[in-house]
Amino acid sequence: MSTQEYYKPIGIIHTPIKVPNGAPIQPSAGTKIKGSVEIFPEYIKGLKDLLGFSHIILIYHFHQNKTYSLLVKPFLDNQLRGVFSTRAPSRPNSIGLSIVRLQRIKDNILYIQDLDIIDGTPLLDIKPFIDYFDNRKTNQIGWIKDRISNFSKTKSDKRFC
Amino acid sequence: MSTQEYYKPIGIIHTPIKVPNGAPIQPSAGTKIKGSVEIFPEYIKGLKDLLGFSHIILIYHFHQNKTYSLLVKPFLDNQLRGVFSTRAPSRPNSIGLSIVRLQRIKDNILYIQDLDIIDGTPLLDIKPFIDYFDNRKTNQIGWIKDRISNFSKTKSDKRFC
Numbered sequence: 001m002s003t004q005e006y007y008k009p010i011g012i013i014h015t016p017i018k019v020p021n022g023a024p025i026q027p028s029a030g031t032k033i034k035g036s037v038e039i040f041p042e043y044i045k046g047l048k049d050l051l052g053f054s055h056i057i058l059i060y061h062f063h064q065n066k067t068y069s070l071l072v073k074p075f076l077d078n079q080l081r082g083v084f085s086t087r088a089p090s091r092p093n094s095i096g097l098s099i100v101r102l103q104r105i106k107d108n109i110l111y112i113q114d115l116d117i118i119d120g121t122p123l124l125d126i127k128p129f130i131d132y133f134d135n136r137k138t139n140q141i142g143w144i145k146d147r148i149s150n151f152s153k154t155k156s157d158k159r160f161c
Numbered sequence: 162m163s164t165q166e167y168y169k170p171i172g173i174i175h176t177p178i179k180v181p182n183g184a185p186i187q188p189s190a191g192t193k194i195k196g197s198v199e200i201f202p203e204y205i206k207g208l209k210d211l212l213g214f215s216h217i218i219l220i221y222h223f224h225q226n227k228t229y230s231l232l233v234k235p236f237l238d239n240q241l242r243g244v245f246s247t248r249a250p251s252r253p254n255s256i257g258l259s260i261v262r263l264q265r266i267k268d269n270i271l272y273i274q275d276l277d278i279i280d281g282t283p284l285l286d287i288k289p290f291i292d293y294f295d296n297r298k299t300n301q302i303g304w305i306k307d308r309i310s311n312f313s314k315t316k317s318d319k320r321f322c
Binding site: 003006043052055071081082091093095097099122128129131132133140144148 | 164165166167168169170171187188189204206207208209210211212213214215216218220222231232241242243244245246247248252253254255256258260283285286287288289290291292293294295296297298299300301302303304305309312
């Protein structure tokens with residue numbers, strides 16, 4: 001299939017993380033970081049009923065990612081891994097996903113917490129996180145298993161810039 | 162921001178679900194349904210190390226969704242809800258997300274289980290599901306709370322076709 005899908009940002013994510021270097025590598029490692037999502041006026045109506053969910057899934061475009069590799073050295077490792085077995089930003093389609101805490105909504109601004117997202121990131125979608133739908137008991141986490149102990153102290157660096 | 166993001170499918174999802182009508186509304190309600198993901202040859206190298214994860218996140222394009230509404234009646238409800246507080250396919254950017262079980266990989270084919278995805282869906286990305294990163298203890302699930310008891314018996318219907 002050679003078609004392309006076209007997506008138009010519905011908002012912008014504002015965070016104190018100005019550069020990838022030193023950022024948390026996952027939302028669950030960045031629990032003290034707060035930011036906001038600015039939703040463009042034409043989409044505000046779609047925010048109805050969102051307040052009331054403690055967690056939301058943000059789907060966004062890794063806007064600082066200019067190229068991709070099928071093999072990458074992820075932040076947690078020093079070996080080349082298939083990009084689809086990692087959460088690295090340098091993917092064929094630069095789509096990022098973060099589950100963040102929703103604190104409050106005022107007009108078109110969502111106040112969020114637990115961030116690993118770079119300031120200025122274009123937002124593509126918001127979905128409610130529903131534990132009944134989205135939590136899984138995994139029995140295998142592949143190459144991550146031996147690296148998970150480094151998870152909360154590992155930070156992003158410049159490797160994907 | 163008026164720019165658009167362009168994404169090119171990396172594969173196609175094959176499932177026995179031929180029409181939305183009657184399909185499970187979430188992967189966790191479709192645990193008996195098996196299917197496969199065909200990865201296009203140019204991306205095969207990126208599958209390295211993926212076998213070893215019991216669950217993967219598929220990000221795909223809701224290809225049967227032609228328009229969107231900011232207010233929708235989700236499958237679990239009979240009231241109009243803001244689309245971003247639902248998982249309905251009729252979203253401004255038609256991006257779908259399913260966490261499925263990965264059973265095996267043979268060449269460029271991933272054999273998967275726990276499906277709620279329509280046959281022929283274009284795949285945009287695969288990410289490993291990592292319980293340490295992705296599970297959340299939610300304390301609020303909004304309007305879903307009073308509807309969750311209907312979750313496993315609710316099926317898709319034609320409302321978003």
